[in-house]
Amino acid sequence: MAEPIDEYFTRAVSALTASRADADVVLRGISPQTCLDVFDAQLGSRHLDLVARWLRSKNQGFYTIGSSGHESNAAVATALRPSDPALLHYRSGGFYLARARQVAGSDPLRDVLLGLVAATDEPISGGRHKVFGRHDLSVIQQTSTIASHLPRAVGVAFSIARARKLGVECAWPSDALAVCSFGDASANHSTAVGAINAAMHTAYQGVPMPLLLVCEDNGIGISVRTPQGWIARTYGNRADLEYFTADGTDVAEVLTVSQRAADYVRTHRRPAFLHLRTVRLMGHAGSDYEPGYRSGDEITADYGRDPLLGTARILVESGICTVAEVLDAYEAKRADVLALAADVAELPQLDSPHAVMAPLREARDDAVRATREAASRADRRDDGPAVTVAQAINRALRETLTDHPEALLFGEDVARKGGVYGVTRGLAATAGAARVFDTLLDEQSI
Numbered sequence: 463m464a465e466p467i468d469e470y471f472t473r474a475v476s477a478l479t480a481s482r483a484d485a486d487v488v489l490r491g492i493s494p495q496t497c498l499d500v501f502d503a504q505l506g507s508r509h510l511d512l513v514a515r516w517l518r519s520k521n522q523g524f525y526t527i528g529s530s531g532h533e534s535n536a537a538v539a540t541a542l543r544p545s546d547p548a549l550l551h552y553r554s555g556g557f558y559l560a561r562a563r564q565v566a567g568s569d570p571l572r573d574v575l576l577g578l579v580a581a582t583d584e585p586i587s588g589g590r591h592k593v594f595g596r597h598d599l600s601v602i603q604q605t606s607t608i609a610s611h612l613p614r615a616v617g618v619a620f621s622i623a624r625a626r627k628l629g630v631e632c633a634w635p636s637d638a639l640a641v642c643s644f645g646d647a648s649a650n651h652s653t654a655v656g657a658i659n660a661a662m663h664t665a666y667q668g669v670p671m672p673l674l675l676v677c678e679d680n681g682i683g684i685s686v687r688t689p690q691g692w693i694a695r696t697y698g699n700r701a702d703l704e705y706f707t708a709d710g711t712d713v714a715e716v717l718t719v720s721q722r723a724a725d726y727v728r729t730h731r732r733p734a735f736l737h738l739r740t741v742r743l744m745g746h747a748g749s750d751y752e753p754g755y756r757s758g759d760e761i762t763a764d765y766g767r768d769p770l771l772g773t774a775r776i777l778v779e780s781g782i783c784t785v786a787e788v789l790d791a792y793e794a795k796r797a798d799v800l801a802l803a804a805d806v807a808e809l810p811q812l813d814s815p816h817a818v819m820a821p822l823r824e825a826r827d828d829a830v831r832a833t834r835e836a837a838s839r840a841d842r843r844d845d846g847p848a849v850t851v852a853q854a855i856n857r858a859l860r861e862t863l864t865d866h867p868e869a870l871l872f873g874e875d876v877a878r879k880g881g882v883y884g885v886t887r888g889l890a891a892t893a894g895a896a897r898v899f900d901t902l903l904d905e906q907s908i
Contacts, residue, residue, distance in 0.1 A: 465512060467530065467743050471763040471774075475788050481779035487668050488780040490714040497782065499563055500540055500713055501683075501773045504533035505792060506571055508557035508770055509799040514578050515748045516800075522807040523578045525592040526748030529555030531741040532678050534561035534645060534710040534769040538738070541720035542674075547618050548601045549611040550594045551643040551678055553742075558594040558601060565599055572802055581809040588821070589812045600634065609646050612657035613907050615673060619661070623670030627896055630868040639727045643676040647683025653906050660907035661733040663700040670701050670731035674723055675703075677735065678710070680742035685755040697735045704732065710740035711772040741767040750845060792829035852885045859886060863893040871898045873908050 481488055489497065511530045517523025529535075529552075536556030542548075544564035550557055555574065562570035576584035577592035586595030586603045595603025602618070604611035619640035624633035648654055664671045679693050698705050704726055708719035716738065723736045741764045745752035752761055765771075777783040783791075812818050849857070862869050871889060877900045880887030890898040901908050 465515070465744055466762070467765055467768065468512060470762075471768060471771055471792070472789065474766075474768075474771050475774050475778075475785060478778040478785055478788075480774055480781055483779070485780040488776055492714045492717050494780070494782045496540060496717065497713065497773065497776060497780075498537045500560060500717070500768075501777060502795075503536035503539075503556050503559035503563060503753070504770050504773060505795040505798065506559045507533050507536070508763075509796050510571065510578075511744065512796070513575070513803045515744075517578055517803060517807065518748050523803075525578050527552055527592075527746065528744060529553040531680060531743035531764070531768065532556065532710070532738075534708075534713055534716045534738065534740065534772075535676070535678060537713050537716035538643075538676055538720045538736070539564075540639070541717055541724050542641060543638070545600055545860070546638050546724075547622075547634055547640050548836075549615045549618070549640070549642045550601060550823055551645055551648070551676075552593075553602075553645065553678060553680075554594060554643045557643065558599075561599050561601060562596075566785050568596060568599060570596075571799055574720070574807065575799075575803050575806045576809070578803075579807050579809070580811045582807055582812060582817075583806075583809055584706055590818060609644060609651035609654040609657075611869060612613060612642055612644060612654045612675075613660070615640050615675075616657050616661050616664075616671070616805060616907060619671050619673035619733070620664065620669075622672055624870070624896065625868070628867065634638035639672040639674055639675060639724065641674040643678055645683065646677060646681065646688045647686070649677055649693060649696075650688075656904045656906045658697075658733075658735075660702070660902060660904060662900050665702040665732045671733050672727050672731045673733040674727045675733065675735045676738055678738050678740050680690065680740045682742055683894050685744045693737055697737065700735075702732070703729075704734040705737065706734060707737040707739065710738045711767045711769050713769065713773045714776060740769070743752075743768060753774065852883055855885050856887065856889070859889055860892060863889065863897060869897070872901050874903050874905075 479718055507529045514523055514526045514528060518526050529567045532553040533556035535554050536559065539557040539560035544561060548557065548561065559570045562568045573585055573596060574592065576589065577587065580589040582589050587593055589608065593603045595601050597641030622632060622638050622640065626636040644654060658675065661671050661673050677693055679686050694707065697703065706719050706723040708716045710716060720736060723734050743764060774788045777788060778785055859871060863871065871886065875882055876886040877890040877898050
């Protein structure tokens with residue numbers, strides 16, 4: 463299970479010495495306990511990545527895309543509230559573990575390991591994927607499709623503010639913000655570009671959009687480099703999108719800048735872009751032969767940018783921990799994760815296509831059953847003269863808006879015009895502009 467970065471970390475930490483500078487100067491306003499908490503989350507994330515490869519080598523694990531090099535996102539979670547809904551990038555392991563520290567009752571290391579081994583006890587997908595998600599942590603799971611969660615994040619942020627305006631129940635506090643993390647390569651996906659544009663378009667009109675976009679920029683997408691400076695050039699000076707940036711190897715800087723970004727979004731109810739400059743360690747995944755497209759010198763040069771090493775340096779130089787204590791914590795976390803991995807590897811797993819597809823089949827059967835029951839009730843009801851399909855849809859939408867005050871209707875031309883074919887005609891006048899409204903012409907974002 464030994465990896466070069468594993469050995470490098472141990473050697474580099476062993477060479478650290480306490481600084482002569484005042485501890486407050488080294489910490490730069492960050493409390494010792496906060497630094498320790500972030501480091502613990504970072505250690506957990508790193509050892510999950512290492513054990514994922516160990517499980518794969520034993521044919522007991524099935525996912526090796528990790529978060530190594532991105533662990534400073536734990537500091538982003540620390541700057542937020544556990545009630546701020548989060549839609550996370552697949553390299554946001556540190557964030558997930560740090561969020562779990564803020565809420566009692568979960569075992570995030572076990573959660574992730576359950577996903578790695580496709581155990582049916584995994585809390586968010588039942589072992590169908592290794593995703594970061596858990597209801598009581600306000601972490602909303604994403605799909606494997608790159609950038610598909612960005613439009614959802616725009617919708618979540620919009621719904622927080624709109625629920626408050628309508629005075630209806632919302633899953634999150636009225637002053638919450640939505641946070642969405644993604645990679646620099648994902649930022650070029652049309653879905654991401656459309657979602658960010660939709661957030662800016664909404665804010666431009668003065669509509670609240672409490673969304674924090676976190677770009678974890680490691681400079682490479684699988685094997686393809688992101689042009690140097692591209693993210694900063696593209697998002698560093700955009701109207702209606704406040705820009706913040708931080709060095710992902712420096713936990714004190716990430717904590718400070720993340721707090722500023724979160725305060726901006728929470729106070730102004732407008733979107734912000736946090737550019738977190740990270741590094742990718744151990745390749746794209748366990749199956750990725752990184753020397754095939756990067757030189758050995760380039761790969762090893764990145765080891766010095768390891769965020770775990772950056773946090774360890776702060777702990778030692780500030781006098782919070784000795785070198786021995788840092789190394790002990792590192793090995794203790796390894797032992798904890800290995801023990802958990804050995805345990806979950808023995809748990810029941812999804813074992814057939816039938817088991818994998820069960821939720822889809824059950825949902826389909828439920829939908830068919832509900833449709834048949836509704837049709838049966840309609841057959842027994844005398845609704846007067848026959849109507850067209852468009853009129854029937856209009857009637858159903860009107861009833862929904864009347865019966866469910868939290869319901870919204872939005873899309874292209876659906877409000878003032880009432881739809882290209884008049885299907886939604888009159889609904890805006892009935893339910894009001896806050897509940898029936900036109901959007902920009904972008905189906906992905908809608």
